[in-house]
Amino acid sequence: MAQPEDGARVLRKVNPVLRGWAGYFRYGASKKTFSYLGWYAWWRMLRWIRRKHPRLTWKQLRRRYYGTVRIAEDRMVLYNPAKMRVERYRYRGAQISTPWNIDEVDPDGARFRRTGHDDMAFVGQVSEHLT
Known part of the structure; x- marks a missing residue:
């Protein structure tokens, strides 16, 4: 039987993918795409949290999962690709x-x-x- 995933485990899986994708495409004109990807990842995580805790109110969810800036649990923060510095054609x-x-x-x-x-x-x- 599959073990239910907690927020920190999901963040450990999602963050390297977001970081790797942003690191690979940082040399193109992709700042707007990074912003959209950060928004999309945030909403997907929020929907996952809502399905995990259907009885909690928005205020309780915000207090429990929303850190100072982003979704966080156990000192793990959802990576925001929009913060990646874009370099145009470096080499x-x-x-x-x-x-x-x-x-x-x-x-x-x-x-x-x-x-x-x-x-x-x-x-x-x-x-x-x-x-």
Whole structure:
């Protein structure tokens, strides 16, 4: 028979997943998504607590589970992914050409080639490849 889970055990399972997900996607433009994920995790935990204690009032639940800022039990606090610091393209360097580093990009080492609409050689190669 499965043992009922307490709040601290659920937080120990959920927090590493939230932290890992936020750590993996912190290098993109994901601040709004982190905010939504924090909101969603908070409401899911709150619904789980309501199902666990159907007879408790909101005031009793708030006093019992809601810490100073977030849902907490036994000094375990629900991780908020919105607090993760987002870094944009930290290891980009001079490997990918942009309008700002076009003079510094090594043509042999660049992963992408900057082209314009008037680059007829490139347009010819692409159209030849597509046919």
